[in-house]
Amino acid sequence: MTSADINDLIRMLARLPGVGPRSARRLALTLLTERETMMKPLMMQMDKTYGQVMTCQTCGNLDSASPCHICTDTRRNRTLICVVQGIADIWAIERTRVFDGLYHVLGGVLSAIDGVKPEHLRIDELLERIRIEGTQEVVLALSATVDGQTTGHYLADRLKDTGVRIMRLAHGMPVGGELDYLDDGTLTTAMKSRTAVQR
Ligand SMILES: [Zn+2]
Structure with missing residues (x-):
């Protein structure tokens, strides 16, 4: 992974609500150093949720x-x-x-x-x-x-x-x-x- 990739990751994390640049760097570092125990399960969960989540046509949940x-x-x-x-x-x-x-x-x-x-x-x-x-x-x-x-x-x-x-x-x-x-x-x-x- 090049540093440009890491910077992109930090930038994307910083776009989340409540996450400033400093928190984004800390999150990225945790994910990068704990790829098997943090990054991979998170990635898999996000992929699964992305494929499943929808808006309830009745209530909007x-x-x-x-x-x-x-x-x-x-x-x-x-x-x-x-x-x-x-x-x-x-x-x-x-x-x-x-x-x-x-x-x-x-x-x-x-x-x-x-x-x-x-x-x-x-x-x-x-x-x-x-x-x-x-x-x-x-x-x-x-x-x-x-x-x-x-x-x-x-x-x-x-x-x-x-x-x-x-x-x-x-x-x-x-x-x-x-x-x-x-x-x-x-x-x-x-x-x-x-x-x-x-x-
Ligand atoms: Zn509903």
């Missing part, structure tokens, strides 16, 4: 099947849908084991600055699911940011004619807080003591 393992789990409460911005939020909520319903990934939040409009989010898909799945309750688990709250109000408005109970996470979430960054205790409390959206 990532899994090795569509519908995903959550959507097909018969032990879950199928009358309850938790609406989240992204997949990281599903992972965060699942980690707490506080929620036993289904999910719906919006794929972002409305944003005037970033030009994100309702048609860019999976809102029509949500309305369609509520219509055909017999949903009774929708929990809006959105970040306590301005855009997150704007999206919550917009969704509550769009959902009001469906007859479902519309809930949102309890206050106690830090203002400006991204769901994904909440500690498990705070997230559990916010979910357990969720409140009805006033309309």
Whole structure:
């Protein structure tokens, strides 16, 4: 391997979120010095995952099947849908084991600055699911940011004619807080003591 290859490896690692140039060099060195025990298993796992992973056509989750393992789990409460911005939020909520319903990934939040409009989010898909799945309750688990709250109000408005109970996470979430960054205790409390959206 030439040093150009090593530099390319470091550059690619540094593109990952949370990995700066210094961490990228350390990761590359570990991979290069432990090729059999670190690099090869990682490579094989990445290759396997790359070939298998897909987006669930129902909820928007990532899994090795569509519908995903959550959507097909018969032990879950199928009358309850938790609406989240992204997949990281599903992972965060699942980690707490506080929620036993289904999910719906919006794929972002409305944003005037970033030009994100309702048609860019999976809102029509949500309305369609509520219509055909017999949903009774929708929990809006959105970040306590301005855009997150704007999206919550917009969704509550769009959902009001469906007859479902519309809930949102309890206050106690830090203002400006991204769901994904909440500690498990705070997230559990916010979910357990969720409140009805006033309309
Ligand atoms: Zn799914």
